[in-house]
Amino acid sequence: MHMHRSSSSPSFLPSICSVHTFIGLAVILCVYFTLQTSISLQDKSLPSEQIKTTLPSSILLPQQYDSNDMNFNEIPTMEQPPPHSNEKTILRSPPKAEILGLARDFDIAWGNGRGTFHDNGTLLTLSLDKNSGSGFESKNRFLFAKIDMKIKLIPNNSAGTVTTFYMSSNGSTHDEIDFEFLGNVSGQPYTIHTNIYCQGKGNREQQFYLWFDPTADFHSYSILWNPARIVFFVDGTPIREFNNMEEFGVPFPNKQPMRIFSSLWNADDWATQGGKVHTDWSKAPFVASFKNFKASSCVWSHGSSSCGSDDLDSESSGFENAWLREELDSKSLRKMRRVQQNYMTYNYCDDKMRFHEGLPKECTTKGSNRGRQSQFR
Numbered sequence: 616m617h618m619h620r621s622s623s624s625p626s627f628l629p630s631i632c633s634v635h636t637f638i639g640l641a642v643i644l645c646v647y648f649t650l651q652t653s654i655s656l657q658d659k660s661l662p663s664e665q666i667k668t669t670l671p672s673s674i675l676l677p678q679q680y681d682s683n684d685m686n687f688n689e690i691p692t693m694e695q696p697p698p699h700s701n702e703k704t705i706l707r708s709p710p711k712a713e714i715l716g717l718a719r720d721f722d723i724a725w726g727n728g729r730g731t732f733h734d735n736g737t738l739l740t741l742s743l744d745k746n747s748g749s750g751f752e753s754k755n756r757f758l759f760a761k762i763d764m765k766i767k768l769i770p771n772n773s774a775g776t777v778t779t780f781y782m783s784s785n786g787s788t789h790d791e792i793d794f795e796f797l798g799n800v801s802g803q804p805y806t807i808h809t810n811i812y813c814q815g816k817g818n819r820e821q822q823f824y825l826w827f828d829p830t831a832d833f834h835s836y837s838i839l840w841n842p843a844r845i846v847f848f849v850d851g852t853p854i855r856e857f858n859n860m861e862e863f864g865v866p867f868p869n870k871q872p873m874r875i876f877s878s879l880w881n882a883d884d885w886a887t888q889g890g891k892v893h894t895d896w897s898k899a900p901f902v903a904s905f906k907n908f909k910a911s912s913c914v915w916s917h918g919s920s921s922c923g924s925d926d927l928d929s930e931s932s933g934f935e936n937a938w939l940r941e942e943l944d945s946k947s948l949r950k951m952r953r954v955q956q957n958y959m960t961y962n963y964c965d966d967k968m969r970f971h972e973g974l975p976k977e978c979t980t981k982g983s984n985r986g987r988q989s990q991f992r
Contacts, residue, residue, distance in 0.1 A: 642687055690725040717751075719909055724752040726877070729900075737907075741879040742900040743776060750779075750878030757782070757922050758872045760912035763837040763848075766796075767904040768805060770830035773798025775883030775894030778903045780836055782873040788815035791869030794836055796829070797886045798901075805829050806960065809847050811857050815868035819975070821855050822961040823954065833906060841939045842869055853943055853951040854958075857977070863979045872915035877901050911938045 718736025726749025738979040741749045764780055776798035783791040791812035796805055804824045811819045827834065837848035845868075847855040859867040879901065883893040913922035922936065943951065955962075963969070964978035973979075 655887060656976075674784070676843070676923045691989065700701035717905060720755070720908055720910075721751045721753055721875075724750045726750060739905045740902050741778070741877065741905070742902045743879045743881060744899040744901075745896045748878060750876065750880075752877075755870040755912075756874050756915045757843050757910075757912045759869075759922070759939060760875075760910055761837070761839045761841070761941070762875060762898070762912070763835055763909040764877075764905055765833040765835050765907040766829075767833045768796055769798055769827045769901045769903055771894055772801045772889040772898050773830075774800045774892040775881055776901050777878075777880055777882045777886050779876065779880075780877045781877075782838060782840065782875055783812075784871035784873045786815075790814065790871045790873060791817070792838055792840060792868070794838070797882075799887055800892055807849070809855050811845060813850060815869050816866070818963060819857070819977075820961060820963050822960065823854055823958045824960055825849070826954075830875065833904070835907075839938065840868070841941060844942065846943065849921060849954075852954060854954045856943060860977055860980055863974075863976060863980045865980070873958050877905060879895075879905035887916075902921070911935070913939075940979070 667930070699896065716735075716737035717739045718732045723730040723732075726741070726747055729744070729749035730751055731740050731742075732738070733740065739751060741751070759783070762782070766778070766780060768778055769776055778796040778798075779794065781791060781793040781795070783789055789812060791807070791810070793810040793812075795808040795810070799805060807823045807825060809821050809823075810817050828893065835848070835850050836850070839846040843859050844926055845857040846853050855969045859869070861867050881894055887893075896957060913920045915921075922939065964974060967974065
């Protein structure tokens with residue numbers, strides 16, 4: 616039996632070795648397939664560019680940007696939206712173009728292309744050539760307003776031309792409040808011609824020279840029209856006042872809504888030195904420019920005013936409608952006096968040769984414009 620065991624022992628050992636060999640190969644194969652699976656999964660991950668977008672931009676930057684010059688919140692990507700914040704998003708769609716200024720308030724009325732809006736409607740130019748002038752008008756009508764426009768007049772030789780800025784109603788018995796700028800030869804001053812029409816009748820002219828060059832830059836020209844008075848201003852300085860004297864039988868424009876108008880046209884038969892100097896068409900086109908229109912107003916629409924009766928009541932009306940009760944204080948009156956003493960060139964209330972049957976009633980009524988002007992002259 617012992618010899619039998621000894622002879623059989625060598626045949627059993629190779630079997631054990633084979634099993635160990637098999638187990639070792641199996642372990643090796645498991646490790647191999649695990650590694651292959653890992654590699655395969657790694658190959659199916661995001662491309663390197665997409666990996667960058669999932670990381671904070673402060674860590675991985677696009678190569679074309681310098682980290683010292685960039686605000687990273689300003690360069691979001693489709694894959695990586697900006698982090699949530701209570702602040703407004705920096706990047707946004709460009710705003711839609713908005714009609715501003717003069718284009719919002721006015722229409723070109725005539726001139727066949729000679730009136731033009733510029734700078735998204737904030738600047739308007741009128742031009743005049745030998746064939747035609749041009750003009751614009753307000754979209755709204757007003758029954759009382761305080762309006763202001765910055766105007767740059769025609770430079771150099773503007774003789775024969777008239778640039779206007781005025782308010783007017785329609786019809787043969789219309790009301791009108793005029794600024795007219797009468798051109799002149801080079802080196803000579805412009806004349807401001809003011810006039811007021813009531814129920815179709817004018818003949819209330821006052822004229823002034825300006826104390827600056829109105830062609831070198833924009834200057835402000837304003838009209839205050841409220842129930843008590845009309846005042847003309849240049850750069851905020853009053854130059855003329857016309858009071859409501861209906862109680863003395865003097866007509867006052869307070870019943871007809873008016874539009875705002877402006878025009879540039881040829882009037883060389885009277886505008887410059889009484890028509891002695893005519894327009895030099897070799898200098899055409901003549902151009903006047905307008906911008907920065909402002910208005911406090913009672914808009915008239917569908918037979919009614921945007922201002923109610925409370926707006927005329929000094930006790931109940933707010934500050935925003937204070938212009939409806941505005942009057943010239945002592946300081947403003949002194950300024951107007953200086954202008955009229957030094958720059959007024961014509962006053963209808965002084966023209967006795969013109970009014971053979973007597974001066975208009977507003978010129979002679981106690982407490983009227985004439986009373987003030989006689990003190991100023």
